Amino acid sequence: MEKVTGLIVNNHSSSQRLVDIKIENDYLDKVKEQFDQFDLLDIEYKPFLRFHITDIFNKIFNEKIQSLTKTILLNRNQGAFVIGPEAMDQSKYDTDFLVKLSTALTHLVGIPNFDAMYGKYYARFEVKNTDNSDSYLRKAAKKLDLHTDGTYVKEKTDWLLMMKMKEENSEGGESTLLHLDDWEDCEKFFTDPIGKENFVWGSPKSKNVDYKIEHPIFSTDRQGKPIISYIDQFPEPQSLKQGLYLNSLSESLEGSKKLISFKLPPGYAIFSNNYFMLHGRKAFKPHPKLYRELLRQRGIFYK
Numbered sequence: 001m002e003k004v005t006g007l008i009v010n011n012h013s014s015s016q017r018l019v020d021i022k023i024e025n026d027y028l029d030k031v032k033e034q035f036d037q038f039d040l041l042d043i044e045y046k047p048f049l050r051f052h053i054t055d056i057f058n059k060i061f062n063e064k065i066q067s068l069t070k071t072i073l074l075n076r077n078q079g080a081f082v083i084g085p086e087a088m089d090q091s092k093y094d095t096d097f098l099v100k101l102s103t104a105l106t107h108l109v110g111i112p113n114f115d116a117m118y119g120k121y122y123a124r125f126e127v128k129n130t131d132n133s134d135s136y137l138r139k140a141a142k143k144l145d146l147h148t149d150g151t152y153v154k155e156k157t158d159w160l161l162m163m164k165m166k167e168e169n170s171e172g173g174e175s176t177l178l179h180l181d182d183w184e185d186c187e188k189f190f191t192d193p194i195g196k197e198n199f200v201w202g203s204p205k206s207k208n209v210d211y212k213i214e215h216p217i218f219s220t221d222r223q224g225k226p227i228i229s230y231i232d233q234f235p236e237p238q239s240l241k242q243g244l245y246l247n248s249l250s251e252s253l254e255g256s257k258k259l260i261s262f263k264l265p266p267g268y269a270i271f272s273n274n275y276f277m278l279h280g281r282k283a284f285k286p287h288p289k290l291y292r293e294l295l296r297q298r299g300i301f302y303k
Helices: 025-035 040-045 047-060 065-074 095-109 186-191 240-254
Strands: 007-012 015-023 080-085 110-112 123-128 144-147 159-168 175-179 199-201 213-215 218-220 226-228 260-262 269-273 277-281 291-301
Touching: 007 065, 015 025, 015 175, 015 260, 025 047, 025 095, 040 047, 040 095, 047 065, 047 095, 065 080, 065 095, 065 269, 065 291, 095 110, 095 159, 095 269, 095 291, 144 240, 175 269, 186 240, 269 277
Parallel strands: 015 080
Antiparallel strands: 007 015, 080 269, 110 291, 123 291, 144 277, 159 269, 159 291, 175 260, 175 277, 199 213, 218 226
């Protein structure tokens, strides 16, 4: 990978598949100085400002961070990176700044989809010790099984960024990833004809999506390699064979010995290719004051 001044780029300690990018604080301070000129509300209301701050961001890194991030995401041998400050200072790099930073990162490579759950081009949500919502997303006591995003919406979802905004009293809750090519049973499930059938996909009320769609779990990329669109909670099997296939698929994914697991620090984001890198989260240990805030953006690559 090309060296980019202002970035410290290495393989992540958890896997050769994952790239670790630290932004040197001197350079991140330059980014913040520029971004502070723009109110977050204006960035939300004026889409063109998102491209403007992205251009500023790219130029601070000599217009090399764009090619670096896109190359990693499109490289089948990698497909994901984590990125954040070399040294996090939450009083300086506050949540408004982190929204702007995540916006610049995503707009280097593509356009975020509208997130119906939150009503913006991004979503922010909290995980606490107790929860009465209708999906696994906020349930701290339950692990979030491996999945891809966008399974129940009409829009394509090429990539996903998840940023940790804040965290308090947290033990457990590690991020998990599984590269499709590392999964021991990929060939078995990919070649099973049931995986190519159309499945019905719905979603709970909290997602604010009032339709259902149909698509298979597996298809292929331009090189003929497997890609996956799957989440455990939202498929609605229409036959015994579909239900049994989904159950076996879930058991195999969750039992994989190739799982990547790591703790993501506050201020850091995971940016991944949504077609061949599944993601999830381990369960938290109970704590009455557990708190984590996350930001999500997902979308398409530029044409």
